[in-house]
Amino acid sequence: xxxxxxxxxxxxxxxxxxxxxxxxxxxxxxxxxxxxxxxxxxxxxxxxxxxxxxxxxxxxxxxxxxxxxxxxxxxxxxxxxxxxxxxxxxxxxxxxxxxxxxxxxxxxxxxxxxxxxxxxxxxxxxxxxxxxxxxxxxxxxxxxxxxxxxxxxxxxxxxxxxxxxxxxxxxxxxxxxxxxxxxxxxxxxxxx
Ligand code: PRP
Ligand code: MN
Ligand code: MG
Numbered sequence: 001x002x003x004x005x006x007x008x009x010x011x012x013x014x015x016x017x018x019x020x021x022x023x024x025x026x027x028x029x030x031x032x033x034x035x036x037x038x039x040x041x042x043x044x045x046x047x048x049x050x051x052x053x054x055x056x057x058x059x060x061x062x063x064x065x066x067x068x069x070x071x072x073x074x075x076x077x078x079x080x081x082x083x084x085x086x087x088x089x090x091x092x093x094x095x096x097x098x099x100x101x102x103x104x105x106x107x108x109x110x111x112x113x114x115x116x117x118x119x120x121x122x123x124x125x126x127x128x129x130x131x132x133x134x135x136x137x138x139x140x141x142x143x144x145x146x147x148x149x150x151x152x153x154x155x156x157x158x159x160x161x162x163x164x165x166x167x168x169x170x171x172x173x174x175x176x177x178x179x180x181x182x183x184x185x186x187x188x189x190x191x192x
Contacts, residue, residue, distance in 0.1 A: 001170060005161075005177035010152060012174040015129075015162060018151045019049070022127060023056030026097070029147060036061045037097040037125065038089055040116075042108065043067040044171065045101035048163040049129040049151075053099065064089045066115075068108050081111045092120030095144075100128040101163040102154065105137040113140055129162065130154040130176070158184060 010018075030036055036059040041050035043065050054063055067085035096116050103109055109126060116124050123144030131150040142148060160166050161173030166184050 001173060004170075004180055004183055005173070006180045008175050008177045009154070009157075009159060010162075010176045015151075015175065016052075019052045019129075020056055022149055022151060023053050025149060026053075026127065027057050027059055030059055030061075030095075035095050037095040038062045038064060038091050038121075039097050039099055040087065040091075040112075041065045041099045042101075042112065043085070045163045045165070046099050046129075048171075049101055050099045053127065062089055066112065068112060070108060079105075079107065081108045083111065083115060086115075087119065090119075091116060093122050095123045095125070095146075096121040097125040097127055097146075100126065102130040102132065102159070103128045103150075104132050104135045106140050107138050110138045110140040113143060117143055125149070130159070132156060 039050070039054055039061050041047065041063070044067070054061065064087050065085070066083060066087055068081045068083050070079070070081035098109065098112055100109065103126070113124050121143060123146045124142055125146040125148070126142060127149040129151040131152070132154045134156055157178045158166065159176050160170035160179055161176045163171050164176065165171045166179060170179075
């Protein structure tokens with residue numbers, strides 16, 4: 001797989017350092033007497049970041065997952081994310097923190113914040129490993145006194161690794177990189 005990567009944007013070591021910093025920031029912001037948040041990872045992309053960061057947050061947090069998809073097998077969002085697996089934990093009256101691998105157009109987050117609001121969450125924070133603010137199509141507002149945390153601002157490349165896929169591949173790369181040109185042309189994609 002490494003030979004399919006054109007450029008490495010963040011190495012495994014750089015990721016580990018940044019995840020540590022974010023976890024410290026979160027642990028500080030939610031330390032008692034504040035209530036520990038329900039951490040909600042957004043499957044599939046957030047699975048590695050979620051696993052790494054929750055192990056570093058030394059608070060009695062709860063962890064749950066939702067599954068949302070909008071990119072399918074392409075590099076462009078379908079425009080309408082679908083929540084295909086909902087929460088197990090009842091978040092009514094609780095502080096929630098969504099954990100994402102990347103925020104791009106903002107559609108996934110916007111959809112999830114509405115969902116959490118309808119479930120009665122008292123605040124929604126977001127912790128995303130990468131943020132591509134230049135690609136934002138949808139404005140979303142955090143709920144209550146929720147905060148926004150991000151690992152790195154990402155340039156406008158289609159990135160893979162550390163949970164992020166292209167047609168479900170490359171998620172297990174321990175670093176984040178840009179695919180070589182030609183590997184992600186629509187013509188070469190499986191149809192679904
Ligand atoms: C990707 C990524 C984010 C979302 C961000 O998920 O993991 O969840 O897109 O894009 P947006 O801000 O434009 O909504 P995807 O839909 O590819 O599903 P996946 O996590 O299973 O790969
Ligand atoms: Mn995702
Ligand atoms: Mg994807």
